[in-house]
Amino acid sequence: MSDTPSRTELSAIGEFGLIERLASRIELQLPSSMKGIGDDAAVIDPQGLHQVVTTDMLVEGVHFDLSYMPLKHLGYKAVVVNLSDVYAMNAEPRQVVVALAISNRFPVEAVDELYDGMLLACKHYGVDLVGGDTCSSTSGLVISITAIGAAKPGDIVYRDGAREHDLLVVSGDLGGAFMGLQVLEREKLVFKETGAQPDLEGHDYILERQLKPEARKDIIALLREMEVKPTSMIDISDGLASETIHLCRRSNTGVKLFDEKLPIDPATYQVARDFNLDPSVCALSGGEDYELLFTVAQADYDKIKGNPNLTVIGHMTHPSEGMHLVDKQGGVHPLTAQGWDAFLKKG
């Protein structure tokens, strides 16, 4: 698990020791964090703002594989996936609470690494870790994080505000996290079969997309700066196709999505080809990109066009027109909601 020379058993310090160890490392940064770890509950001053609340659970063997996921990265990612949901509401994340089930196969030093990653993410995004629960697990590691954010009521963006003719926009590029996972899985298999050390060279970008994703705090700031308020927004955890369908269903619209517009990084594209996968399918259904997918009124087009961080990939239509993907030859296909899981089964 860890290369550190010392190994301290969890039982040697116990749950309360673990809590005190963690609490001693934390200094609350935000005026809204009134009370952190150490009482029955944390206390937050909303400062006149609405609060948004989201929770995500990561389960060993389902969401992560410790044979290639360093604990520090895992901690970082566990926080980021929650913050991404807060940004997707156009809100500012402020606090997280962390519940952890951990088996005694992990030493205290491993828990430290996990918290190193969580606290690094908190620092990077300006969030306070204000509370949690630590308990033992009979088998794997389970991390459950709840993130709380704040926003003016009028600033909050829901999934259901898209209207016919709105433009569908995505931040960054897609499919990288999925291709990073494919490389990691391949090298794990090679290692198992031949004992050969993983060959990850040249895959920095897609590996980072998988192992150390970032939430698009910068996009929220950019939109504010541009004075663009999306009409609807969601973050991409399951995959572009699945999230687009969510926006359409909640907003009661159809959509026309253009394959040729999908933003795919050259590194992602090349590896997809090497794996004999269609890069567009990876972008549509790969998931875990944690980009923001949103709609804007056509009137806002001039404000966003040409920005290298934003790509218009389609537009919303009347619900009677349905949800469609237009391929590079102009062929029209029904957009199907194959999320991450469904895609893996096919692979």
Added chain:
Amino acid sequence: MSDTPSRTELSAIGEFGLIERLASRIELQLPSSMKGIGDDAAVIDPQGLHQVVTTDMLVEGVHFDLSYMPLKHLGYKAVVVNLSDVYAMNAEPRQVVVALAISNRFPVEAVDELYDGMLLACKHYGVDLVGGDTCSSTSGLVISITAIGAAKPGDIVYRDGAREHDLLVVSGDLGGAFMGLQVLEREKLVFKETGAQPDLEGHDYILERQLKPEARKDIIALLREMEVKPTSMIDISDGLASETIHLCRRSNTGVKLFDEKLPIDPATYQVARDFNLDPSVCALSGGEDYELLFTVAQADYDKIKGNPNLTVIGHMTHPSEGMHLVDKQGGVHPLTAQGWDAFLKKG
């Protein structure tokens, strides 16, 4: 797992199906719950109040045993243990979010039962279930709940406000949940060894304490009515001794706790005797009673004395005097923090 004749596989409806199934059963009750299940995050209007946040995780095989814990009770208890932490801040719980990891050995009907219990607790305590996450688990069931409450800043009671001479008060009675667990464990063992049906007759009270505990919403209301604001407060999850030590450490006081004052229900007392256990030790270290332990200024004694729901069990002392238990013969013993786990190991 369930006696219902039908069994629907989780895979048949999938995660989104499960979320929609749940969302369709929920109607938000509180004006502060602006947006529930169905977006990236729930939205809460704090209505000018501070927010308290607490999280608790329950892990199969660690915190519960489905061989004697019905899923509906488990759901109820999972919510209650979180609400208890909110009341322990002298706050009013308003919202919960639920993260669930569940293996495919559970059918959809089992998940329904679990939510039946959670929603029953929500209804009973006037709380809205506003969000969550559902994912698969490779083995057991894990339930992670975060509860959010509201309070005027000046009303919040922390663990660190106890002062020398303050009275130590506990609600209800102690040790019942622990003795209920002992009866369940004994009958499970008998069933395993002989196949005999569990003999739980006459143990209604202690079984309910273990299987369907309640959070002391009524005590918070009672204190308000009496115009008593505790100087410090905590809920009893690990055990009276352990929680008393928490109050002393955070408040920098000592304590004198009187064995003869411990409130123990006759049913608890009798079963402890039958098990050859010291009822006082069960009350001190049993845990899971979810009663409230708090301190009040001596000036408030007249307001609380004689109330059948409240028992003065000791008083806070100068920290130099240490933390002590006075036995029925007047002997003085250091108060030791044997929580639930430590106690079980000895048992």
